[in-house]
Amino acid sequence: MQATRCSFSFSLKFDNLVEEFLQQLTNGLAVGGIYALIALGYTMVYGVLKLINFAHGDLFTYGAYLGLTLLTSLALTDRLGFALGVLVLVLMVMGLVAVLGAILERAAYRPLRESPRLSAVVSALGASIFLQNTLMLIYGARFQVYPDDVLPHTTLDLFGFYIPLMRVLIVLASVLMMIALYLFIQKTRIGAAIRAAAIDQGAARLMGIDVNRVILLVFLLGPALGGVAGLMVGLYYGQINFTMGWVYGMKAFTAAILGGIGNIPGAMVGGLLLGVIEAMGAAYLSIAWKDAIAFFVLILILIVRPTGLLGERVADKI
8 A cells, every 4th residue: 555655656746747847848949939039130140241230139129019019009819810810910020020120231230331340240239229228218118018818828738738828839930930931041042142142242242142132131031030039928928128138139149159150050959959958947946047047058158169059150251
């Protein structure tokens, strides 16, 4: 009898440990998917311009705030239903943030295209401060809260373990968008033009490629994905703040370096891996160290493997 009780207790504890691990794993994949979407913007801009777009995290924040505004003012999920309403919301946020990215490129980066690289970095930091403070003046400095009834609070039964539906949707949507971007870059003529401009802009011009249009396209695609990531954060956590772009931007930058800056598959892998590491560290070490873990990983990677896990893709001009 005693042996049976011990066996039952051990089995129950084992099931609890497995369930907790799966919960943290799926949470890490969801957060990592968000990091990866933001990191793609960093890695695409760096691949073509060799520039770190420090304002990219603020474009991500604009996606969260624009999503909240559209959600509350247009009531898309009430008018169109859950699935269609969310799809329209995602497309609208992508479009609006993409336009902001194009304006940013035209105003802050293109005039400094032939200037020393430090000038563009200073311009990026200035644009980041401008975008952040503009957002604060429009919406205020307080936290903004997403409506609680937008998404159904349901869970999925996966082999006896219950996972929140929103978490699964974020993972699936992130992976699908990352795969779509990778196929677009690798399999289309426009993607070939982007890759050619990343290798050598002068040679790309000689081949008839409009480099300015390529760069503009990069500043459309990257912010669009970042805007969707901001919307995901709002829907997932329920509240947003005008300063959150700095933290998420730095973590996404860490993810880009972790995978290999300029490497699109590397940004995907780096984002997902960083999210899982962060979630596991918060669960099994301390949640107070959650943000520190990400930057510890950055320092460790820079020391051990500066080119990232999949290697940095930066072509040298010959």
